[in-house]
Amino acid sequence: MMNKPNVAIMGATGAVGAELLELLEERNFPLNSLKLLASARSAGKKINFRGEDITVEELTHDCFEGVDIVLASAGGSLSKEYAPSAVKAGAVVVDNTSHYRMDPEVPLVVPEINPEDIKWNKGIIANPNCSTILMVLALWPLHKKFGVKRTVCSTYQAASGAGALAMQELEQETAAKLQGEDFENTVINQPYAFNLFPHNSPMKENGYVEEELKMMNETSKIFHEDSKVTATCVRVPIMRAHSESLNIEFDNAYTIEEAYEVLRSAPGVEVFENREENLWATPLDVSGKDPVYVGRLRRDVTLDNGLELWLVGDQVRKGAALNAVQIAELLLEG
């Protein structure tokens, strides 16, 4: 991989696309050129990057000529259709959609956990689900130290996970509700203002929804072992950061102080708490921030080696765009 690659962003006009642009700029990502790709509808639009306007181009099968890295965030069906063309053109695709994540030919990477998996890529590297990334950043260092036997997770997921339009709709619907006006939801399929609902991804035969199965299955793939995770995913009327309540059972004895120590020195993780005033990380605190924030560590009184933990991270950032950019940075080093 060259030092200054030609990069393309697929889905440049979406919520994650915007964040990818911001991160490339902020992290001073070395670039020879940057191509912005979107649907025909958005083609021609201009987006400012490092002080220059870049014209959005239409995503086609021929548009990857000369591109070294594709950051793909335009939806699973478009990744399925276009990633092979990008690979054929010689690019490595960092795919932020769910399409290739469980493909045994495709590594699934969180740079703080399994950066070595990047090496066996065959042109596509998958970025895990947002809720998975946030959870495993805290789970992995604890697992290495104490052995995680089982994890029960309940999520509090923001509108951003459903895209920029869902965020807009939540704002508009809330404004309407406060005015006592009717509102017809078109992005989210049920009332969302001052409401919450079990995650609306498709439900499988076993009763879990896809979002939950992603957290459960992707964790095993990232950890290279059969991880026991069960999840309940819930969408809450929050703009862009996801929260998670984790109940973790360890194989081995531990102390709360040791668990704090492990998390304090874990890459990508920050302990965020103000115990004196009983204040802990909230979505508004961490929106726009890089790390996943943890706190409220306490011994589960119902188990010998149980830990309760609160976790909040920016879904658009480390949960999506940042992890993808970190993978791209590893590609440059590799």
Next chain:
Amino acid sequence: MMNKPNVAIMGATGAVGAELLELLEERNFPLNSLKLLASARSAGKKINFRGEDITVEELTHDCFEGVDIVLASAGGSLSKEYAPSAVKAGAVVVDNTSHYRMDPEVPLVVPEINPEDIKWNKGIIANPNCSTILMVLALWPLHKKFGVKRTVCSTYQAASGAGALAMQELEQETAAKLQGEDFENTVINQPYAFNLFPHNSPMKENGYVEEELKMMNETSKIFHEDSKVTATCVRVPIMRAHSESLNIEFDNAYTIEEAYEVLRSAPGVEVFENREENLWATPLDVSGKDPVYVGRLRRDVTLDNGLELWLVGDQVRKGAALNAVQIAELLLEG
């Protein structure tokens, strides 16, 4: 207890007080007289009940003369101070605050579960915490059938749990936020509009907050056995219904169909789900409704006898006022 008692409501002007009035009216509760008690600040205010205006009286130690049943919902310190005076005057106090709940001299009652405990009251009967009531209504019938070994609960609690002023503040703060205006929180001690936070009740030495310990300890008292419950309580920007994600481990083997059957025939519980369209109970669906609604039953893939369950109930209604009125109804029967 006479057939048509003289009833007094302590805290008649609060959120639960208003719901108590509505329920007495709606359930055609037999009354000889109704006294509305509140602080000096609210005394003199008129509240309509069954077509008549009742003047709110000031809560004093002498105001319970001739009262048979007091429905107390004015806060723990006022219950502590005034309940003994009410008992001395011959009344039975149904206390909706936390003050007497764990007192071994005071029964803690959910009428669907342990109505017999009313019989040994010495003048005070405690109404459990709202999150506890909602949880145990589903847990108890499952426990009787399959033996509940351990429960992990994460809550999604509405503003109503913090009172009518918190609900108003959430509305005002959300309106301000949508206008891009600054807002100073005075009821809730942190930003709440489009935000959520771990429950702000006082934190104990072991790291659990009081709200969580209530769910854990009260369950054991209501079930008359040592129940293993661990909870994480979270306040979400919802108006008045609480949701709970429950992960339950049974002693015995079960099938999902049997679990549904148990819950379908459980008093106070309704199965609410539309599996075809992937729609489940939400706070807006159940606000103002009596039952606790359950759904999304699925086998926890990480345990032999594990069950995942989604639960939503109106915090002000069954979580507080309705349970208290049901206790009063049992007193009339008894």
